Amino acid sequence: MGEQTPPLPYPFTSDEPLELSPLYVGLRAGPLCRVRLPYGEDAWLVTRYADARAVLSSPQFSLAAGTGRDQPRMRPYSFSGTGLLSTEGPDHSRLRGVVARHFSARRIDQMRVRMQEVTQELVDRLQESGPPGDLVQDFASPLSRIMIFDLLGVPEKGRDRVQKCLDAVLGYNVSAEDFTAQAESYLTYLTDVVELRRQKPREDLLTCLLQAREEGRLTQDELFELTSELLIGGFSTIYHQISNFLYLLLRRPEWLQRLREHTSDIAGAVEEMLRYVPLPNGLIFPRYATQDIEVGGALVRAGEPVLVDMSAANRDPAVFSDAETLLLEREPEAPHLSFGYGAHLCVGRQLARLELQIALRTLLGHMPGLKLAVPDSGMRWKTEAILKGPHELPVHW
Numbered sequence: 001m002g003e004q005t006p007p008l009p010y011p012f013t014s015d016e017p018l019e020l021s022p023l024y025v026g027l028r029a030g031p032l033c034r035v036r037l038p039y040g041e042d043a044w045l046v047t048r049y050a051d052a053r054a055v056l057s058s059p060q061f062s063l064a065a066g067t068g069r070d071q072p073r074m075r076p077y078s079f080s081g082t083g084l085l086s087t088e089g090p091d092h093s094r095l096r097g098v099v100a101r102h103f104s105a106r107r108i109d110q111m112r113v114r115m116q117e118v119t120q121e122l123v124d125r126l127q128e129s130g131p132p133g134d135l136v137q138d139f140a141s142p143l144s145r146i147m148i149f150d151l152l153g154v155p156e157k158g159r160d161r162v163q164k165c166l167d168a169v170l171g172y173n174v175s176a177e178d179f180t181a182q183a184e185s186y187l188t189y190l191t192d193v194v195e196l197r198r199q200k201p202r203e204d205l206l207t208c209l210l211q212a213r214e215e216g217r218l219t220q221d222e223l224f225e226l227t228s229e230l231l232i233g234g235f236s237t238i239y240h241q242i243s244n245f246l247y248l249l250l251r252r253p254e255w256l257q258r259l260r261e262h263t264s265d266i267a268g269a270v271e272e273m274l275r276y277v278p279l280p281n282g283l284i285f286p287r288y289a290t291q292d293i294e295v296g297g298a299l300v301r302a303g304e305p306v307l308v309d310m311s312a313a314n315r316d317p318a319v320f321s322d323a324e325t326l327l328l329e330r331e332p333e334a335p336h337l338s339f340g341y342g343a344h345l346c347v348g349r350q351l352a353r354l355e356l357q358i359a360l361r362t363l364l365g366h367m368p369g370l371k372l373a374v375p376d377s378g379m380r381w382k383t384e385a386i387l388k389g390p391h392e393l394p395v396h397w
């Protein structure tokens with residue numbers, strides 16, 4: 001059926017930076033469709049919520065089977081998952097067991113005081129040096145960087161360098177040479193950091209990973225892959241979302257005011273913005289069918305890749321009423337899929353939630369009169385990168 005129609009070029013674009021293409025509306029009404037990314041094999045695309053959950057939780061779809069395949073991707077070189085996102089079954093449970101307790105709700109709650117302090121310091125510094133200010137470079141980026149680096153136990157020295165490497169590695173328009181150079185520089189940095197922590201253990205996540213290595217619960221490669229995965233996953237995602245959420249709120253001053261007056265609504269507003277904002281820009285880790293299987297009205301053959309578009313599923317009208325509208329007061333009909341679903345559900349979701357909530361609460365509470373300093377037409381968006389977000393968010397107050 002769908003196999004005969006030519007694959008659609010993916011990702012679909014939209015005129016508005018944080019909107020979804022209108023194409024999705026029609027796609028959700030039909031069976032799974034075929035899509036073609038700039039590189040790699042064609043894939044099936046899942047856009048409906050029920051199909052997304054079915055694929056993400058089914059043992060008949062394998063993430064690890066993508067290793068060594070010509071995976072659908074945005075760049076000529078591969079950006080497949082490492083660590084947790086490339087393992088399954090007992091190996092995945094073993095790796096997850098090593099890190100999961102550091103991300104439990106209780107452990108993350110213990111970070112609340114430090115997170116609040118860091119956030120407040122950044123707000124104080126913004127106020128001392130401005131107006132104007134840039135909420136990406138002066139707020140969102142340093143906040144998420146400090147929190148994840150502190151949690152891991154990465155020393156202060158060299159943090160700027162690693163951020164540059166990560167920004168380059170996450171961009172789509174970086175040349176293959178630059179990508180390799182930055183990736184190598186990043187690896188050297190990680191090696192130095194791991195060695196430093198081996199010599200000087202502390203009470204941090206990296207020390208625990210090293211201990212797990214010594215006890216034979218991790219291989220050396222796994223130690224590096226996990227550290228890298230946590231650093232990338234923990235830094236870039238949160239800082240882009242803080243920026244995106246602030247942008248949405250700044251465009252609607254009445255929302256800012258409402259959240260200032262009802263701070264207890266901030267947690268719910270964060271969940272709704274997580275549902276609504278499509279963060280990944282073409283970066284989806286494909287699942288491979290391990291046998292012929294029917295999904296969403298299409299027969300997926302054994303060995304074929306399936307891409308689950310979680311942003312599209314989050315706006316499925318079969319699940320969410322008025323799904324295309326951001327409703328800060330929404331009583332959600334179902335949990336959003338922005339942190340994934342099933343075995344690979346995001347390890348850092350509690351950290352992300354707390355950080356997003358504290359960032360909004362502190363900024364709104366201490367900066368009355370906060371407003372965008374440029375018109376919409378003056379905003380520059382990262383269209384050529386793995387994650388969506390503004391380059392900068394200039395504000396006045």
Ligand code: HEM
Nearest residue numbers: 084085233234237238241285338339340344346347348352
């Ligand atoms: C707003 C912030 C974040 C978003 C939207 C997000 C999103 C996701 C999603 C969608 C997945 C599942 C991918 C898949 O199944 O294909 C995932 C997995 C993962 N995330 Fe996050 N994430 C965020 C923050 C974080 C943070 C703060 C960390 C770590 C400190 C983190 C670490 C990970 C790891 C290690 C996995 C792999 C889990 C596994 O395979 O078992 N993420 N994330």
